[in-house]
Amino acid sequence: MRTLGTVTIGQAPRPDVGPILEKHLAAKAELVQVGVLDGMTKEQVYASFRPEPGDYVLTSRLADGDSVVMAREKIAPVLQRKIDGLEERGCRHILVLCTGVFEGLSTKRAELLEPDELLAPIVAAMVGRKRFGVIVPLAEQAESLTAKWSKHGLKPVVAAASPYRYSESEMAAACARLKDETDIVLLDCMGYTEPMRAFVAEKTGLPVILSNALMAKVVSEMI
Incomplete structure (x- = not known):
């Protein structure tokens, strides 16, 4: 194997x-x-x-x-x-x-x-002209994240909620920030899980991209 x-x-x-x-x-x-x-x-x-x-x-x-x-x-x-x-x-x-x-x-x-290198162009194509929301683990990552996505023509609305020290109240606050300002949300860390994606989808009512699941699907096509 x-x-x-x-x-x-x-x-x-x-x-x-x-x-x-x-x-x-x-x-x-x-x-x-x-x-x-x-x-x-x-x-x-x-x-x-x-x-x-x-x-x-x-x-x-x-x-x-x-x-x-x-x-x-x-x-x-x-x-x-x-x-x-x-x-x-x-x-x-x-x-x-x-x-x-x-x-x-x-x-x-x-x-x-x-x-x-693999996910950013795929996500950019998925987002298109939609308003783009991103959840990251740390608020300090917002500046570098903006630079990362600007290369693909996107201006993300950023909110922070850690997948590692997970708190539903923190995630709910992130969802509240994005709910009326975006059309699609990316969980931009490998540590987010399917239950977290489901929580964000429920709170925002928006499509939610889970980075590790998308990466796994891409890798499965390459092996």
């Missing part, structure tokens, strides 16, 4: 994302999961990857279900080493489990699948 290597910027395995990938892969490939933060304590993560003012901020999940906030510039070299390791293990396809923007990631021969 073919293998699909996956790299989370948190810790592996990912019980939230893994089942979604497995559902859409439909036994086409076996998942091999690794994480940038594998083997690290929360204190070690904070000491090594703590964001500084002006950093591109990312968040992900630890094995115990807690979440951490990190600087992209600090985790990128470790992410590349994890990709190299998966390729050495024989993975022909390697998926980065993060919708953030990374520059310069590479493989020697394996196909590297980056959600930002």
Whole structure:
């Protein structure tokens, strides 16, 4: 059986994302999961990857279900080493489990699948001229998100609600912000789940795109 290597910027395995990938892969490939933060304590993560003012901020999940906030510039070299390791293990396809923007990631021969490169043009085509709403984990991500989507001609209305420290009241507040200002909503993080999508759809009455489900469908067509 073919293998699909996956790299989370948190810790592996990912019980939230893994089942979604497995559902859409439909036994086409076996998942091999690794994480940038594998083997690290929360204190070690904070000491090594703590964001500084002006950093591109990312968040992900630890094995115990807690979440951490990190600087992209600090985790990128470790992410590349994890990709190299998966390729050495024989993975022909390697998926980065993060919708953030990374520059310069590479493989020697394996196909590297980056959600930002694959999903952004697909979502832009789906949105078209509709008013576009995006929910992200952190309010600090709004500025970088606006830059990301402007490349595709979109001006998103952004709201924040974390999938990792999930609160229905926080998500409901995000939905309230988007409900009358947008026509379609994207959950722009690999940590959001199908129940969260259903909650947002119910509260807003709008179509809701789940990043990891869309990514899983695309990857399943490529393997």
